[in-house]
Amino acid sequence: MLMVSSFITVFRVEETCIDVHLNPMLATYINDPEAKLANSPEKARTLHSTGLNNAKEMEVVSWWVLGFLGKYPVEIMASLACVVLLLFRCYRRDGLPTNWPVLGAIPAISVNAGRVHEWLTEFLRAAPGMSHVIKGPLGTPVDVLVTANPADVAHIFTANFGNYPKGEEFAALFDVLGDGIFNADGESWAFQRRKAHALLSDGRFRDAVAGSTARKLDDGLVPLLDGFVSSGAVVDMQDVFMRLTFDLTAMFVFGVDPGCLAANFPRVPFAAAMDDAEEVLFYRHMTPVGWLRIQTYLNIGHHKKMNQARQVLDASIAEFISLRRERAAGADDGADLLTLYLACQAEVGKEGAEFDRFLRDTTLNLMIAGRDTTSSALTWFFWLLTKHPDVEAKILSELNKNPPSGQHRTAAELKRLVYLHAALSESLRLYPPVPFEHKAAVRPDTLPSGAAVGTTRRVIVSLYSMGRMESVWGKDCLEFRPERWLNEAGRLQHQPSYKFVAFNVGPRTCIGRDLAFSQMKAVVAAVVPRFRMEVAGTEAIPKLSIILHMKDGLKVRVHNRQDDASIGAS
Numbered sequence: 365m366l367m368v369s370s371f372i373t374v375f376r377v378e379e380t381c382i383d384v385h386l387n388p389m390l391a392t393y394i395n396d397p398e399a400k401l402a403n404s405p406e407k408a409r410t411l412h413s414t415g416l417n418n419a420k421e422m423e424v425v426s427w428w429v430l431g432f433l434g435k436y437p438v439e440i441m442a443s444l445a446c447v448v449l450l451l452f453r454c455y456r457r458d459g460l461p462t463n464w465p466v467l468g469a470i471p472a473i474s475v476n477a478g479r480v481h482e483w484l485t486e487f488l489r490a491a492p493g494m495s496h497v498i499k500g501p502l503g504t505p506v507d508v509l510v511t512a513n514p515a516d517v518a519h520i521f522t523a524n525f526g527n528y529p530k531g532e533e534f535a536a537l538f539d540v541l542g543d544g545i546f547n548a549d550g551e552s553w554a555f556q557r558r559k560a561h562a563l564l565s566d567g568r569f570r571d572a573v574a575g576s577t578a579r580k581l582d583d584g585l586v587p588l589l590d591g592f593v594s595s596g597a598v599v600d601m602q603d604v605f606m607r608l609t610f611d612l613t614a615m616f617v618f619g620v621d622p623g624c625l626a627a628n629f630p631r632v633p634f635a636a637a638m639d640d641a642e643e644v645l646f647y648r649h650m651t652p653v654g655w656l657r658i659q660t661y662l663n664i665g666h667h668k669k670m671n672q673a674r675q676v677l678d679a680s681i682a683e684f685i686s687l688r689r690e691r692a693a694g695a696d697d698g699a700d701l702l703t704l705y706l707a708c709q710a711e712v713g714k715e716g717a718e719f720d721r722f723l724r725d726t727t728l729n730l731m732i733a734g735r736d737t738t739s740s741a742l743t744w745f746f747w748l749l750t751k752h753p754d755v756e757a758k759i760l761s762e763l764n765k766n767p768p769s770g771q772h773r774t775a776a777e778l779k780r781l782v783y784l785h786a787a788l789s790e791s792l793r794l795y796p797p798v799p800f801e802h803k804a805a806v807r808p809d810t811l812p813s814g815a816a817v818g819t820t821r822r823v824i825v826s827l828y829s830m831g832r833m834e835s836v837w838g839k840d841c842l843e844f845r846p847e848r849w850l851n852e853a854g855r856l857q858h859q860p861s862y863k864f865v866a867f868n869v870g871p872r873t874c875i876g877r878d879l880a881f882s883q884m885k886a887v888v889a890a891v892v893p894r895f896r897m898e899v900a901g902t903e904a905i906p907k908l909s910i911i912l913h914m915k916d917g918l919k920v921r922v923h924n925r926q927d928d929a930s931i932g933a934s
């Protein structure tokens with residue numbers, strides 16, 4: 365019916381063009397010399413080239429359209445009715461986004477562009493099997509299965525791991541990471557993982573990191589927060605945590621403290637370049653490939669931004685490497701990964717510029733792995749504490765009952781803070797710093813949720829949505845309840861990794877998990893007994909980025925907890 369009606373309309377359009385002089389609604393223009401000109405193709409060209417005034421042009425077009433509508437109302441109404449019927453049939457009323465003919469899911473995407481994570485969560489809750497396919501407009505290769513199904517996750521990340529490598533497409537998308545561990549597959553990945561895992565779990569390295577973290581908290585973070593208490597100023601704790609974790613990560617990766625947390629909040633080009641690179645990486649997920657290619661060809665927009673960021677990153681890392689080489693000859697502190705990597709060049713099997721490139725890629729990957737994830741986790745955790753004073757009180761009580769044996773808590777003492785561990789895990793469940801992962805199958809596959817994926821259909825696993833599925837976490841899945849991580853005896857209750865995915869699952873699971881927990885616990889133990897935060901900003905909304913930062917930061921006033929206690933007592 366639609367086809368027939370469209371044919372009639374098209375035919376009539378042509379007829380109208382030919383017989384326009386017969387249309388009574390154009391009579392005025394037939395008597396108008398300029399309109400007469402428009403009826404002759406040759407003269408119309410002359411008129412066009414001499415420049416018909418725009419308003420007149422609009423008038424002519426309007427009369428054409430009105431004349432056309434007046435002459436063929438039945439055909440137009442029939443076509444419109446068919447289009448509406450088709451749209452009505454396509455429109456989904458089950459809470460899932462519609463893949464419209466021609467447009468694909470663009471209407472739903474544009475309506476929800478500012479709240480992607482919430483949107484995915486809403487429709488995945490309604491979707492059978494917690495998964496749903498999203499398509500791009502006609503002619504684009506966008507065809508993505510979005511899933512929050514733990515069985516799909518176990519299948520992709522563990523059981524069928526070999527069929528879901530990072531692949532060339534991922535490496536091209538994340539080109540700034542070079543051949544580092546995040547982009548690598550096969551032997552190169554296995555070697556890097558073995559090496560990084562051995563270094564990160566080295567006892568001497570862990571002790572050194574615990575010591576340098578404690579010093580940074582005592583000499584950097586605590587005095588800074590004291591200053592905020594005195595000034596009463598509103599501060600962005602997200603910025604503070606980003607600066608802190610940048611310094612902490614640079615200290616254990618390069619053995620250098622870049623001083624990003626200094627009281628004057630200096631602009632550190634390396635940190636700013638990391639922010640820019642991450643922003644571009646996110647937009648690459650959302651931008652049509654054709655437009656990305658044009659940007660690359662013309663070196664404009666996001667491509668230009670990435671190039672500039674890359675130059676800063678490369679220069680900063682080269683400087684750190686040369687600094688470390690100068691010092692490494694005599695130094696034996698073993699507190700940073702760069703020194704450990706420099707010492708195992710023979711094992712890496714690369715020389716000269718090739719080895720330098722290996723060091724650049726490895727250290728940048730570790731910086732990204734360590735800085736943003738931990739700062740994002742701390743930001744959401746401290747925001748949750750402001751909303752849940754009961755949880756904060758339990759953490760305080762646990763810290764008071766388990767004081768440090770020396771000046772600071774050792775790694776083993778931090779491990780014993782079970783309630784704090786549960787509270788951090790609960791925060792990571794609701795606000796995973798890596799909110800989604802992107803996978804592509806080498807060979808066509810069918811996931812446990814029933815969806816078929818293949819070489820053209822990609823998979824997006826929403827880690828953000830996975831923590832918010834009622835069928836997985838129960839009716840109270842949206843509540844912040846650390847107790848769900850504890851058994852009746854008050855011990856930590858294990859949750860299967862395909863269910864709690866914040867640190868990834870399977871062979872590519874995060875190798876910095878223990879280090880991250882130690883660092884986060886050390887920060888909480890340094891801050892919570894001394895300070896209380898009062899939110900002074902607007903809503904906490906996730907930013908659109910590959911890392912779950914807060915869109916407007918975490919604006920707070922910092923209070924001294926002892927002042928609170930004395931006010932309470934008086």
Ligand code: HEM
Nearest residue numbers: 557733734737738741797798866867868872874875876880
């Ligand atoms: C709260 C903090 C952290 C969270 C939530 C987290 C989460 C994750 C996730 C989701 C992945 C998988 C990424 C992917 O494959 O695309 C990952 C991988 C990784 N993480 Fe973490 N991470 C954290 C902290 C750290 C720290 C402190 C380090 C130490 C440098 C680290 C090192 C790594 C490395 C090297 C990988 C790559 C593993 C591989 O591909 O085999 N992470 N992490």
